[in-house]
Amino acid sequence: MNTSETSSAPVEGTPRTRVVLVDDHRMFRTGVRAEIGEAVEVVGEADDVASAVAVVTETRPEVVLLDVHLPGGGGVEVLRRCASLIPAVRFLALSVSDAAEDVIGVIRGGARGYVTKSITGDELIRAIGRVGEGDAVFSPRLAGFVLDAFAATDVPPIDEDLDRLTQREREVLRLIARGYAYKEIARRLVISVKTVETHVSAVLRKLQLSNRHELTRWATDRRLV
Amino acid sequence: MTAVYPPPAAPNRPVHPTPKLRRAASHRFAGGVARGLAEHLGVEVVVLRVAFVALAFFAGLGVVLYAAFWIFVPQSVGTAAPPSRERGRERHQALALIIVLIAATMLTGLGTDTDTGSGDWLWPLLVAGPGVILLWRQADESQRQRWFSLDGRSRVAGWLRALIGATLVVAGLIFFSLGRGGIGDALAAMRGAGLLLVGLLVIFGPYLLRQTRELGAERRARIRAQERAEVAAHVHDSVLHTLTLIQRQVEDPREVARLARAQERELRAWLYRPDGEEPDRTFAAALRGVAAEVEDAHGVSIEIVCVGDCPVDDRLSALIAAAREAMVNAAKYAGGAAISVFGEADEDTVTVFVRDRGPGFDPDAVPADRLGVRESVLGRMRRNGGAANIRSEPGEGTEVELEMRRADAGRSAVGRTNT
Numbered sequence: 311m312n313t314s315e316t317s318s319a320p321v322e323g324t325p326r327t328r329v330v331l332v333d334d335h336r337m338f339r340t341g342v343r344a345e346i347g348e349a350v351e352v353v354g355e356a357d358d359v360a361s362a363v364a365v366v367t368e369t370r371p372e373v374v375l376l377d378v379h380l381p382g383g384g385g386v387e388v389l390r391r392c393a394s395l396i397p398a399v400r401f402l403a404l405s406v407s408d409a410a411e412d413v414i415g416v417i418r419g420g421a422r423g424y425v426t427k428s429i430t431g432d433e434l435i436r437a438i439g440r441v442g443e444g445d446a447v448f449s450p451r452l453a454g455f456v457l458d459a460f461a462a463t464d465v466p467p468i469d470e471d472l473d474r475l476t477q478r479e480r481e482v483l484r485l486i487a488r489g490y491a492y493k494e495i496a497r498r499l500v501i502s503v504k505t506v507e508t509h510v511s512a513v514l515r516k517l518q519l520s521n522r523h524e525l526t527r528w529a530t531d532r533r534l535v
Numbered sequence: 536m537t538a539v540y541p542p543p544a545a546p547n548r549p550v551h552p553t554p555k556l557r558r559a560a561s562h563r564f565a566g567g568v569a570r571g572l573a574e575h576l577g578v579e580v581v582v583l584r585v586a587f588v589a590l591a592f593f594a595g596l597g598v599v600l601y602a603a604f605w606i607f608v609p610q611s612v613g614t615a616a617p618p619s620r621e622r623g624r625e626r627h628q629a630l631a632l633i634i635v636l637i638a639a640t641m642l643t644g645l646g647t648d649t650d651t652g653s654g655d656w657l658w659p660l661l662v663a664g665p666g667v668i669l670l671w672r673q674a675d676e677s678q679r680q681r682w683f684s685l686d687g688r689s690r691v692a693g694w695l696r697a698l699i700g701a702t703l704v705v706a707g708l709i710f711f712s713l714g715r716g717g718i719g720d721a722l723a724a725m726r727g728a729g730l731l732l733v734g735l736l737v738i739f740g741p742y743l744l745r746q747t748r749e750l751g752a753e754r755r756a757r758i759r760a761q762e763r764a765e766v767a768a769h770v771h772d773s774v775l776h777t778l779t780l781i782q783r784q785v786e787d788p789r790e791v792a793r794l795a796r797a798q799e800r801e802l803r804a805w806l807y808r809p810d811g812e813e814p815d816r817t818f819a820a821a822l823r824g825v826a827a828e829v830e831d832a833h834g835v836s837i838e839i840v841c842v843g844d845c846p847v848d849d850r851l852s853a854l855i856a857a858a859r860e861a862m863v864n865a866a867k868y869a870g871g872a873a874i875s876v877f878g879e880a881d882e883d884t885v886t887v888f889v890r891d892r893g894p895g896f897d898p899d900a901v902p903a904d905r906l907g908v909r910e911s912v913l914g915r916m917r918r919n920g921g922a923a924n925i926r927s928e929p930g931e932g933t934e935v936e937l938e939m940r941r942a943d944a945g946r947s948a949v950g951r952t953n954t
Contacts, residue, residue, distance in 0.1 A: 409807035450875060454840035457879070487840045488888045488934070489875025 327442045330354040330369060332362040332388065333377040333404075338427075342375065342404075345431035350438055358382045363391045366399060372442045376421065378405035378412045389419035396420045402441045404434075408451050414459070417517055423447030440492075445507040446514035453486035456513060475513060482509045558608050568604040581628060588636050598664075605671060637661060663707025669700030773801060789834050796836060800827055818851055818885060819844040822878045825859040833866035835874060843880035845941060851885060853919040854939040860911035861889040861935040869893025872932070883941055890934040895927045912937075 327350045331339050334357045343352050354369045356362035359382030366374055366388075374392075378385040385403060392399065401421040405412060413424050422441045425434065426449060437447045448456070460475050475483070478499075485495045492510075496503045558571040569587065573580040590597030708728075712721040777798040784790045819841035826837045847855070858876070865874045869891035877888040908925065912935060916923040921939035 407807065408803070450838060450840050450877070454842050454877070457842045484877075484879070487842065487879075488877040489838065489873070489890045489892075 326351040327373055327438055328353045328369070328371040329438060330356065330362075330365055330371040330374045332356045332365075332374060332380065332385075334358060334380055342434070346435050346438065349435045359384070359387045359391070362388045366392055366395065370395070371399060373438050374399060374401045375404045375438070376401050376416070378403055378407055378416055385416050385421070386419045389416065389421060393420065400441045400444070402437060402447065404429075408449075410455050410458075413452055413455055414517075417452070417514065420518065422514065424452045425449050426451070440507070444511075446510045448483070448486050448510055448513075450487045450489050453483040456517060457483050457487060459517070475516065476509075479509045479513050482506055483513060486510075556608055558605070568601055568608065571608060572604065584628065584632050588632050591636060659707040659711035661707075662710055663704045666700045666703025666705075666707060669696055669703065769805060773805075774798060793831060793834055797827075797831055800830070816847065817844045818847055818855070818880050819878060821847050821851075821855050822858060822876070822887065825855055826862060826876055829859065829862040829866055833863065835866040835869075835871060837862060837866075837874045837876055839876040839878070841878045841880075845880045845885065848942045850919045850921065850939050850942055853915055854885060854887060854921060854937055857912045857915045857921075857923065857937050858887045858889060858935075860908075860915075861887075861937070864908065864912075864935075865889055865891035865893065865933065868896070869932070880941070885939050885941055887937045888934060889937075890932065892932040895929045895931050895933050897927070897929070 329346070329350045329352050331342055331352055331354070333339050333342070336357070339355050339357075343355075346352070350373075353371050354365040356365045357380075359380055362374075362376075362380070374388075376385045376388060380388065385401075385405070389396070389401060392401075401416075403413075403416040403421045403424040404427060405416075405424070406427045407413075408426050417424060422444075423437060423446050425437050425447060429437070429449075440447050456475075457480070460480075481499065482495055485498065490498070492503050492506045495506050499506075556571065556575040558567040569580050569583040572578075573583050576583075587597040587601050590600060709721065709725065712724040777794050781791050781794050784794070822841060823839055826839045829835070830837050845851075858878075862874065862876065870893050872892040874892075875888075875890045877890075879886050912925075913923045916937055916939070919939065921937065923938075924936040925933065926936070927933035
């Protein structure tokens with residue numbers, strides 16, 4: 311019933327996205343490879359932090375599907391060690407955990423998106439495509455966390471334009487949290503899909519770089535740090 | 536023959552046995568010795584306090600006794616704090632007794648003993664005594680807990696008190712050595728004592744250090760083992776049982792899915808949710824609870840996102856009930872498609888969106904006798920001062936939007952509109 315949304319899947323004929331799979335469960339890697347192997351090119355697999363760094367450095371894929379919980383320090387550690395590669399190689403976190411500290415942790419580490427393992431194959435392919443093009447991918451839950459993190463009303467006036475989400479960005483996030491696809495958001499707000507993606511990327515940038523005060527306080531309130 | 540009844544128990548006899556000898560945790564001025572003894576013996580505290588002070592004049596017997604009790608009698612834990620008026624009175628009483636003690640020693644001690652030389656220790660004792668009391672109070676368990684608590688202010692106060700105590704003790708010692716001779720003698724004595732202290736530290740230091748380290752390591756190991764045991768118990772109680780149930784019901788995929796979903800939700804809540812969150816008392820928790828019920832009852836999967844939180848009042852209960860109805864409708868008519876629920880609580884309004892990807896329907900075409908949407912969702916929201924909006928287009932799914940002003944914010948708004 312969702313077939314009307316497959317138009318953003320890679321167009322036939324274009325080179326397939328090169329992907330590395332990082333997960334410590336072989337069964338899961340096999341499953342993901344079976345689901346997405348048609349649409350993307352899986353160029354490597356890794357099952358812990360050290361092998362992930364080695365494989366990513368060697369193969370230079372476009373997108374890395376990164377598990378959050380890994381032996382040897384977790385996905386955040388992989389991001390830290392691959393920091394020099396980050397603009398060229400995009401990381402998409404794929405985890406069974408939707409705990410706030412995991413999500414915010416890898417996003418701040420430099421991942422371009424976060425999806426949970428309950429995602430369907432089609433949606434995962436679309437997410438890989440979007441991340442590969444440099445856009446951010448937010449699951450509704452991640453959008454909820456971000457809204458929560460930025461929701462504080464008594465904001466310190468420093469860096470205001472950098473720290474605060476704009477009204478539009480907030481609107482876009484709220485629609486994502488409500489379960490809308492990017493295309494539906496675009497139709498609803500009467501903007502292009504590209505603009506939606508720009509807003510989402512802006513949110514991601516703010517999340518990674520700037521909102522020190524709010525995020526720290528938010529995390530402290532929840533006893534995450 | 537007449538039956539002989541045992542004599543009735545004496546009514547004025549206390550039913551409970553005498554409490555064990557423990558130092559009081561509350562109601563205390565210095566160590567809680569007098570209060571503890573008073574409770575043990577069933578006498579008034581004042582009597583004991585006066586007795587201790589009186590005994591102090593027999594070569595300091597009272598002080599020695601008090602110190603002995605303080606050292607050897609364990610402290611009781613967790614007695615309720617007394618009302619503050621009572622505490623104030625106690626404090627005054629204790630202070631008065633201490634002043635009496637000091638005044639009396641000054642009169643008797645100074646008046647009679649200066650020429651014999653035994654008066655020399657009285658002044659140092661008067662200075663060092665409060666210092667010792669301060670330090671020992673600090674080491675008492677209840678105090679120590681406060682000392683190491685995360686509250687910055689009480690920790691600073693603790694260190695300050697320890698510093699004052701130590702200063703008083705050292706000052707007392709200096710007074711003592713000064714009384715024995717000139718300032719040169721005093722300095723020599725202090726130097727000697729210092730050297731001795733350093734020597735002792737060098738000899739016993741490593742041993743002490745090792746002891747502390749081992750103690751810390753042992754404590755960590757014990758905590759780790761406890762946590763492990765708790766995780767194991769939880770996994771055994773819930774996850775393994777569910778897996779067993781699933782193995783037994785392989786023929787019923789619906790039931791298997793229901794069990795798996797319920798277990799996943801439960802495990803997630805246990806693993807990821809902060810401890811402080813009280814179930815069903817807040818908006819977010821209540822909404823999650825309702826979603827879980829609908830998931831279980833209808834065998835659907837609901838993705839729920841909550842932003843912000845607030846306590847639940849009557850109007851929010853109505854909102855949650857309406858949201859539940861919307862979820863049930865989605866579960867019934869969306870044909871198993873994904874259902875997303877988004878709840879947001881900001882300062883003055885609470886909104887809930889329930890969205891499904893089902894076939895959708897025309898809200899105006901719903902027959903008048905169908906009460907689900909009309910009464911349980913729209914009507915309920917209207918009656919409680921909220922608003923509901925249903926968007927549905929064939930092929931696009933359905934979204935129910937529920938909005939309610941928060942009572943605390945609503946009050947001022949109502950006031951404004953009325954005037």
